[in-house]
Amino acid sequence: MDLGNNEMFLSNDMLHEKQGHNSLIEDNIITSINNSRRGSLVTQDSEFELDDALLTGSDLDYDYEDELDDMIVLPITNAKRKQINEGGVPNLEYECLTTKDIFNRMLERVNHLQPIFSLPLEDIIILMQHYDWNEERLLEKWTDKMDDLLTEIGLIHENGNLTVNERGVALKEDFECGICCEVKSVEVFSLECGHEYCIECYRRYIQGRLHSGNIITCMGCSVALKNEDIDEIMGYESSNKLMYSSIKSFVSKHHRNYKWCPYTDCKCIIHLDDTSSLSEYSRLHYSPFVKCNALHRFCFSCGFEIHAPADCDITNAWIKKARKESENLNWVLSNTKECPKCSVNIEKDGGCNHMVCSSCKYEFCWICEGEWAPHGKSFYQCTLYKNEDGKYNKSSSQEANKLMKKYTFYYRMFNEHEVSAKLDWKLGQTVGIKVKSLQEKIGVSWIEGQFLAESLRTLNEGRTALKWSFAVAFYSDPSHNLTKIFVDNQALLSKAVEDLSELLQIKDPELIMRRKPDFYNKAGYVQNRTNALMECGRDLLCKGICKLTD
Amino acid sequence: MSRAKRIMKELQAVKDDPEAKITLEFVIESDIHHLKGSFIGPPGTPYENGAFVVDIEVPMEYPFKPPQMKFDTKVYHPNISSVTGAICLDILKNAWSPVITLKSALISLQALLQSPEPNDPQDAEVAQHYLRDRESFNKTAALWTKLYASAAYGDKEVDEAELYGINSDVVEEFESQGFEKSKIIEVLRRLGIKSLDPNDNATINRIIEELLK
Ligand SMILES: [Zn+2]
Ligand SMILES: [Zn+2]
Ligand SMILES: [Zn+2]
Ligand SMILES: [Zn+2]
Ligand SMILES: [Zn+2]
Ligand SMILES: [Zn+2]
Numbered sequence: 001m002d003l004g005n006n007e008m009f010l011s012n013d014m015l016h017e018k019q020g021h022n023s024l025i026e027d028n029i030i031t032s033i034n035n036s037r038r039g040s041l042v043t044q045d046s047e048f049e050l051d052d053a054l055l056t057g058s059d060l061d062y063d064y065e066d067e068l069d070d071m072i073v074l075p076i077t078n079a080k081r082k083q084i085n086e087g088g089v090p091n092l093e094y095e096c097l098t099t100k101d102i103f104n105r106m107l108e109r110v111n112h113l114q115p116i117f118s119l120p121l122e123d124i125i126i127l128m129q130h131y132d133w134n135e136e137r138l139l140e141k142w143t144d145k146m147d148d149l150l151t152e153i154g155l156i157h158e159n160g161n162l163t164v165n166e167r168g169v170a171l172k173e174d175f176e177c178g179i180c181c182e183v184k185s186v187e188v189f190s191l192e193c194g195h196e197y198c199i200e201c202y203r204r205y206i207q208g209r210l211h212s213g214n215i216i217t218c219m220g221c222s223v224a225l226k227n228e229d230i231d232e233i234m235g236y237e238s239s240n241k242l243m244y245s246s247i248k249s250f251v252s253k254h255h256r257n258y259k260w261c262p263y264t265d266c267k268c269i270i271h272l273d274d275t276s277s278l279s280e281y282s283r284l285h286y287s288p289f290v291k292c293n294a295l296h297r298f299c300f301s302c303g304f305e306i307h308a309p310a311d312c313d314i315t316n317a318w319i320k321k322a323r324k325e326s327e328n329l330n331w332v333l334s335n336t337k338e339c340p341k342c343s344v345n346i347e348k349d350g351g352c353n354h355m356v357c358s359s360c361k362y363e364f365c366w367i368c369e370g371e372w373a374p375h376g377k378s379f380y381q382c383t384l385y386k387n388e389d390g391k392y393n394k395s396s397s398q399e400a401n402k403l404m405k406k407y408t409f410y411y412r413m414f415n416e417h418e419v420s421a422k423l424d425w426k427l428g429q430t431v432g433i434k435v436k437s438l439q440e441k442i443g444v445s446w447i448e449g450q451f452l453a454e455s456l457r458t459l460n461e462g463r464t465a466l467k468w469s470f471a472v473a474f475y476s477d478p479s480h481n482l483t484k485i486f487v488d489n490q491a492l493l494s495k496a497v498e499d500l501s502e503l504l505q506i507k508d509p510e511l512i513m514r515r516k517p518d519f520y521n522k523a524g525y526v527q528n529r530t531n532a533l534m535e536c537g538r539d540l541l542c543k544g545i546c547k548l549t550d
Numbered sequence: 551m552s553r554a555k556r557i558m559k560e561l562q563a564v565k566d567d568p569e570a571k572i573t574l575e576f577v578i579e580s581d582i583h584h585l586k587g588s589f590i591g592p593p594g595t596p597y598e599n600g601a602f603v604v605d606i607e608v609p610m611e612y613p614f615k616p617p618q619m620k621f622d623t624k625v626y627h628p629n630i631s632s633v634t635g636a637i638c639l640d641i642l643k644n645a646w647s648p649v650i651t652l653k654s655a656l657i658s659l660q661a662l663l664q665s666p667e668p669n670d671p672q673d674a675e676v677a678q679h680y681l682r683d684r685e686s687f688n689k690t691a692a693l694w695t696k697l698y699a700s701a702a703y704g705d706k707e708v709d710e711a712e713l714y715g716i717n718s719d720v721v722e723e724f725e726s727q728g729f730e731k732s733k734i735i736e737v738l739r740r741l742g743i744k745s746l747d748p749n750d751n752a753t754i755n756r757i758i759e760e761l762l763k
Contacts, residue, residue, distance in 0.1 A: 179613060179648045180552035181559045197648075204614050205648055220649050 089281050092300070094272040096293040099244040099251070102269070106133050106247070117142070122226040123155050125243075129215055133250045154217050154224030165194040169232060177201055179219065189233055195220030202233050210238070213246035261292040262303055268292035272300060285311045285541035309537020310468040317548050318471035322411060325404075340369050354498060366416070410474040417467035420501070424463065427504055428456045438509045451516060455504060455523040462497045462526040465533055466490065472537045476546040483545060486536045493529040500526050553612055557582050560651050572656050574606075583608050586622070587656045591699065592664040596691035597625070600699025604659060605635075606652060616646035619655065626687075626694040628668040628677035637662075638672035678742045679715055686744055690715035710735050717745040729761050737761055 110124045113135070117124055130153050131138040141149055150156040169189050176183045177198040187199040195218050197205075202219070209216050216225045227239035251258045251269055261268040270290045278301060281288045287308060288300040297306040299315075307315040339357040341364075354372055356363050363372035435449035469490050476483045500522045506512050540546035564574040570589075577584045585606040591597030603622040609615045619642055621635035629638045641650060641658055650658075671677030680687045690713070697708060710731070711721045716738050723746075724734045737760045738744075746753065 179556070181556045182552055195649075201648065204611075208611070208614050219647055 089284055089286050090277045092272060092277065092288055092290065093274065094270050094290055094300070096291075097269045097271050098267055099247045099269070102247050102250070103240075103243050109133075109135060119155075122228055126153060126155060126215055126224050126226060129213075129243075129246050132253055133247070154215065154222045165190060165192050167191050167229070169199060172196075179205075189229075191218045191223045191225070191229070193218055193221050193223045195223075199233060206230060206234055206238075210234075210241040211245045213242070213249040216242065259290075259298075259300055259303060261294070261296050262298050262305065263292075263294070263296040266292060266294050266296055268294060268296070270300060282312060285538050287312055287315075306464060307468045307471075308465060309534045309541075310471045311538075311541055313548060314471050314475055314541070314546065315468070318414075318474070321407070322414075325407060325411070340364055354502060407474065410470045414467055414470040417463055417470070421460065421463040421467065424456070424459055424501060424504075427501075428453075428460075430507075431456055431504075434507070434509065434512065438513065441509050442513060444509075444513060451519050451523075452504070452512070455500060455519045458523040458526050458530075459497060459500050459504065462493060462500070462530045465530045466493050466497060469493075469533055469537060472540060472546050475548060476540050480545045482536070482540055482543065486533075486540055489529070489533045489536050493526070493533050496522065496526045496529045553608075553610075554582055556613060557608065557652075560653060563651070564653050567653075570653070570657070572653060574652055574656070585652070587619075587652060589656050589660045591695060592660055595664055596688045597627075597663045597695050597699070598692075600695035602659075602663075602699055604656060608652075613648040613650075616642050616650075617652060617655065618642075619659070624694060624698040625663070626676060626691040627663060628666045628671045628673060628680045629662055630676075631673050632676055633673075636672060638670060675739060675742060679744060682742070683715075683744060686715050714739055715744050720744075720746045723748075724757070724761065727758075733761060 106128060110121055110128060113124055114121060127138055169187050172188045173185045174183055175186055175188055175198065179197050179201040188196045189199050189202045190196040197219055205219055206216060217223060230239040230242060231237060256275060257272055259270045270292060278288055289297050289306050290300045291297045298304060299307060299312060302312040302315060304315055339360060339362055341362040342357060342360040355366050364370065365372055431452045435446065435452055438444040438449045439446060473487065473490065476486065503518060503522055561574055564572055573588045574585060577586055585608065587604045587606055588601055591600035591602060602625065604619050605622050607618040619637055621630055621637065624632065626632060639658065639662055641655065666680060668677040668680045693712060711718050714735065716735060720738065721731060721734050725731055737757060741757065741760065
């Protein structure tokens with residue numbers, strides 16, 4: 001696996017984005033989330049909240065965790081958490097835009113500027129494009145040296161004004177084109193400069209430049225092509241491509257206020273006008289997570305996927321380390337493993353780490369390959385890194401070795417959850433089919449079947465938090481009591497996530513409907529555990545128990 | 551199709567203008583992607599009388615994309631890599647236009663030899679030399695022209711210090727202190743030092759420090 005590739009740090013959401021925007025499943029999920037966020041329409045929403053409340057109040061109603069909660073201390077309750085959220089950091093006021101939105105705003109500005117320039121709109125667009133849509137810079141230059149500017153940008157021909165030749169397309173007999181050297185009767189395009197070339201050559205020329213965002217000039221000199229020329233040559237609205245690519249370069253030049261959604265193929269841009277509160281976020285070890293219109297959540301500061309409980313510093317250090325160490329690490333990251341008992345190859349078909357050998361029925365853990373029984377019964381033991389203190393002399397190579405071993409463990413956990421998340425997403429693609437079969441086979445309404453999609457979303461969020469929690473754990477002082485609590489919290493979320501993931505693998509529609517309450521309970525529980533883990537992680541950061549050493 | 555037509559026409563145009571002293575030909579007759587061009591070093595420059603051969607690769611999208619050109623002949627010039635012959639010239643990159651021909655590109659290279667742009671260097675070591683000591687730079691560039699761009703001087707033994715314009719006294723001084731010549735030259739090149747004031751102890755110490763590494 002190439003660790004240099006950012007994509008490996010992208011979650012399942014991003015993976016699914018690659019499948020394209022038109023999938024029914026995705027749309028369903030988005031709709032369902034939209035509905036639940038707005039708090040309108042759906043009953044599931046309230047059911048979720050009910051479960052939340054139930055779970056926070058008394059977990060004892062659910063047999064699968066009654067023995068667990070005695071063992072951990074919830075670091076911060078939900079109510080307390082909200083307080084910090086509201087009191088600690090100001091809300092970020094941002095908007096989600098597309099290149100088209102931004103371009104339309106620029107057009108408004110161009111309209112607004114027209115009286116100042118008394119030039120055609122098309123020309124002002126060229127001027128703005130030349131100055132990266134920076135109005136102030138343009139106006140400054142404009143008052144200084146108007147004519148020089150117009151010549152430089154190609155709105156006035158060097159020989160003075162531009163009315164010598166006619167602009168546009170004309171049909172010519174036996175025309176010899178200087179570019180392709182063909183002699184033919186063909187449509188020819190020229191600007192006022194009089195440089196004529198066949199329209200086919202112009203098309204190929206423009207095609208290669210539409211994505212550059214730069215002003216396109218005559219092939220023979222510096223006279224600029226305006227949007228209407230481009231549209232005349234390339235077809236209706238072709239110049240939009242050029243305008244959008246120009247806006248893209250505007251966005252990258254203003255990356256303090258504008259950030260591309262990092263999810264593959266997502267075209268959203270988050271615009272944050274007032275960045276003054278970002279420092280407050282980092283001081284309190286919160287990360288400024290934003291959500292694009294396609295519901296992708298990412299960090300506005302570092303541009304990565306949502307990475308709580310880790311803050312940006314931990315995230316960046318972790319990613320750097322992963323890149324550095326990748327050459328030293330060599331794990332088999334395939335989706336198949338041999339059964340530890342009978343060596344039959346078993347394929348992992350979802351994110352669930354509870355494996356059952358198809359041949360000998362041996363149940364084991366995907367991550368540690370140990371027997372499953374202790375994992376399932378108490379809690380997910382696998383998360384606990386067993387420190388082998390005291391056994392070694394503290395010689396430096398052994399020390400380094402130990403460090404490497406520690407890192408390897410945490411990285412492996414991180415990676416396993418990433419792989420699991422991707423597999424969960426594959427599993428999630430069957431959710432739409434399941435919902436459909438619920439509709440067809442037992443007449444469940446579409447909206448009623450949405451609890452599946454909701455559960456999947458919750459699972460994703462839980463996994464992502466779990467994944468990043470290993471970065472936090474790696475940098476935390478293992479002897480501190482709060483770290484131990486954090487590890488316990490990881491274990492609880494792991495267990496909750498595995499349970500939910502297992503539930504999502506049920507294929508029989510009737511069984512799914514019968515177990516609907518289970519979905520709510522387990523998803524609600526995952527949500528709770530996710531929040532608790534995030535808060536505990538932030539506590540570690542705030543108290544300096546989790547910190548970067550180098 | 552049109553690309554082949556255009557290239558053939560370009561070749562003819564070069565043949566029709568022997569005054570320009572530019573050559574352009576296919577490496578293999580059957581492959582229109584690969585050509586070699588050559589031109590004469592501009593008079594009044596250290597490149598005078600040299601014959602410079604340029605390797606030309608013509609992409610599928612030519613003339614809508616620029617040809618890839620690099621010097622086969624070794625050239626000592628701020629905008630040309632002294633190692634690979636790679637060229638830093640805007641018209642071969644973002645400023646390319648389909649009206650530019652292989653011939654006009656070769657003429658631009660000739661003009662580049664005439665007027666280097668050391669502020670946009672391809673070879674930092676050479677550019678530094680050019681900016682710090684023009685006279686010494688010119689000597690070195692002329693030596694390279696003699697050595698590599700003129701048939702007559704093909705096999706001449708050349709002193710490595712001279713090749714990089716390094717004052718032989720400096721090299722000898724450090725050699726007398728027991729350092730190896732090739733190592734001295736490597737360090738001096740890396741530090742961009744061509745000559746040395748014997749009282750400049752700071753620089754001498756820096757060189758020794760590097761030599762001891
Ligand atoms: Zn043509
Ligand atoms: Zn023109
Ligand atoms: Zn997005
Ligand atoms: Zn961040
Ligand atoms: Zn087995
Ligand atoms: Zn395990």
